[in-house]
Amino acid sequence: MEIGIIGAGASTVGLLDALARFAREPGALTILEPSPYLWRGRAFAPDLESVLVNTPPMIMSASHGDPGHYGRWLADQGGSYLDRRLGQPIVPRGVYGSYLEQTAESALAGLRRLGWRTDVVRERVAGVLPADRPTLVTHTGRRHLVDVAVLAVGCGVPQDHYGLGGSPGFVRDPYPLATTLADVAPERDVAVVGSGLTAVDIVASLAARGHTGRISLLSRAGVLPAVWQRPARVTMAHLTTDRLAALAREHGALTLDHLWSLLDVELGPDLAELAEEVRATNSEDPIGRLRRHLSLIDSPGMGRRLLQQAVHVVGPHAWRLLRQSDRDVLRGRYFRAIASLSSPMVPGNAATMLELLETGQLAVIPGLRKIEPGDGGFRVFTDGSVRSADVVINAVNPPPHSIPDGAQAVIASMLTAGTAELHPDGGLNIEPTTGRLMVSGHVDPRWYAVGDLAGGGSFITTSIPGLAARAEATAQAIVSPLMRPA
Numbered sequence: 001m002e003i004g005i006i007g008a009g010a011s012t013v014g015l016l017d018a019l020a021r022f023a024r025e026p027g028a029l030t031i032l033e034p035s036p037y038l039w040r041g042r043a044f045a046p047d048l049e050s051v052l053v054n055t056p057p058m059i060m061s062a063s064h065g066d067p068g069h070y071g072r073w074l075a076d077q078g079g080s081y082l083d084r085r086l087g088q089p090i091v092p093r094g095v096y097g098s099y100l101e102q103t104a105e106s107a108l109a110g111l112r113r114l115g116w117r118t119d120v121v122r123e124r125v126a127g128v129l130p131a132d133r134p135t136l137v138t139h140t141g142r143r144h145l146v147d148v149a150v151l152a153v154g155c156g157v158p159q160d161h162y163g164l165g166g167s168p169g170f171v172r173d174p175y176p177l178a179t180t181l182a183d184v185a186p187e188r189d190v191a192v193v194g195s196g197l198t199a200v201d202i203v204a205s206l207a208a209r210g211h212t213g214r215i216s217l218l219s220r221a222g223v224l225p226a227v228w229q230r231p232a233r234v235t236m237a238h239l240t241t242d243r244l245a246a247l248a249r250e251h252g253a254l255t256l257d258h259l260w261s262l263l264d265v266e267l268g269p270d271l272a273e274l275a276e277e278v279r280a281t282n283s284e285d286p287i288g289r290l291r292r293h294l295s296l297i298d299s300p301g302m303g304r305r306l307l308q309q310a311v312h313v314v315g316p317h318a319w320r321l322l323r324q325s326d327r328d329v330l331r332g333r334y335f336r337a338i339a340s341l342s343s344p345m346v347p348g349n350a351a352t353m354l355e356l357l358e359t360g361q362l363a364v365i366p367g368l369r370k371i372e373p374g375d376g377g378f379r380v381f382t383d384g385s386v387r388s389a390d391v392v393i394n395a396v397n398p399p400p401h402s403i404p405d406g407a408q409a410v411i412a413s414m415l416t417a418g419t420a421e422l423h424p425d426g427g428l429n430i431e432p433t434t435g436r437l438m439v440s441g442h443v444d445p446r447w448y449a450v451g452d453l454a455g456g457g458s459f460i461t462t463s464i465p466g467l468a469a470r471a472e473a474t475a476q477a478i479v480s481p482l483m484r485p486a
């Protein structure tokens, strides 16, 4: 069997690792990726030392089913990256990229030992040809005929909400910060659009470079990510995928009330604290909230820890079973609370943020309306004021399941050929258990999608364990003899 994989980021690393574990017979593999950094994708390319991973080692294994895989690799590297408040190593993202590289190389070596031919083609896939076998056409016109093709193209880059593209001093995509911050003089007045984890990366990196000018985080609500608590063992005896599926079967769909009752059984008295945390997300002063979260790193309360795990582990299953009206409520009323609590910042970065907020160098400004270029800089309009900035750095995340610029052409060509179909909430329609593409309700065993292009998932960006789990399910479907294409 000949497999073609489009894109070589973390999802593909998870896929290769699983293929190497499952494959029993020789085959052939072609991976197509135009970027200079194989296996790292957008998130884990070399960058400043201040650009850190957002999660502790036990949930960064690219090898599904082996949660200690990354921790063991890290222990072998030496070097101390301890976040002492968290009690866990938090490495620069470029270091994690080296782990992905080595995981991919070792999986490829394993496949070759089994007799596989493996090729990496440094080209972008720009289209497909209508044919019985998937035919991938690269931007130089080369054709690759395969039996099975996997789309692993990742998510998009930040959107330019205020139409500032081309304005001097505007940075549309902040990564790599080593390049984009290189021209920002220390005394410049920097406005960052967004207040999530990307904004935190930017602030931490400006601070590490000795920035002295004002830094403003501009957003509509001014909500910062919560702060990681020390990891503690979270067991979910009731909030399980089986229980969710049973409830959905029994009642025709899952509801928020079902989820709340299951959280109640799991958490007992800690539920009230979690409810208060969710309620306060939009109203609490950001400095007060950050200070409070820093003081709660060692708190024994399980509410936030359980919610975080639930969102990433059972969240994708729950989302698919949830009644449409309840999905709308989550996406609308609770989006900021869930995003902030389920994707927290690491304590080291939180401490840097608090220090800068307390000295007044950093401000979190809600009520952003628009930004206009003007007077050699920018004018920023918020609900209550107009302010200026020399530099505007975009840190607005692309909507979940958006199609990255580099994959627009290939997806357009697949839509035209009838090989793929858009999901109404973004991404492509897939069969959730295997990642196979679905068109008009029919599953196509020749085409797969992994990572955030796979539509129908929740509004939270998938993290490494979620990507690795999906990649493993796809690898299993590809190599399973019963499921192979005829």
Ligand SMILES: Cc1cc2nc3c(=O)[nH]c(=O)nc-3n(C[C@H](O)[C@H](O)[C@H](O)COP(=O)(O)OP(=O)(O)OC[C@H]3O[C@@H](n4cnc5c(N)ncnc54)[C@H](O)[C@@H]3O)c2cc1C
Binding pocket: 006, 007, 008, 009, 010, 011, 012, 032, 033, 034, 035, 040, 041, 042, 043, 044, 052, 053, 054, 055, 059, 060, 123, 124, 125, 126, 152, 153, 154, 155, 404, 406, 407, 408, 410, 450, 451, 452, 461, 462, 463, 464, 465, 467
């Ligand atoms: C800045 C950032 C930081 C993150 N940090 C963490 C973290 O600390 N912990 C965590 O768990 N998760 C983190 N995530 C979330 C998630 O784990 C990553 O987004 C993950 O790397 C996604 O992997 P991927 O392979 O699906 O996509 P990507 O890593 O984006 O890889 C997709 C690849 O496809 C290639 N490609 C695109 N189009 C084509 C084409 N037409 N032809 C060929 N190749 C193509 C791209 O060049 C790219 O290399 C982070 C995400 C971001 C954006």
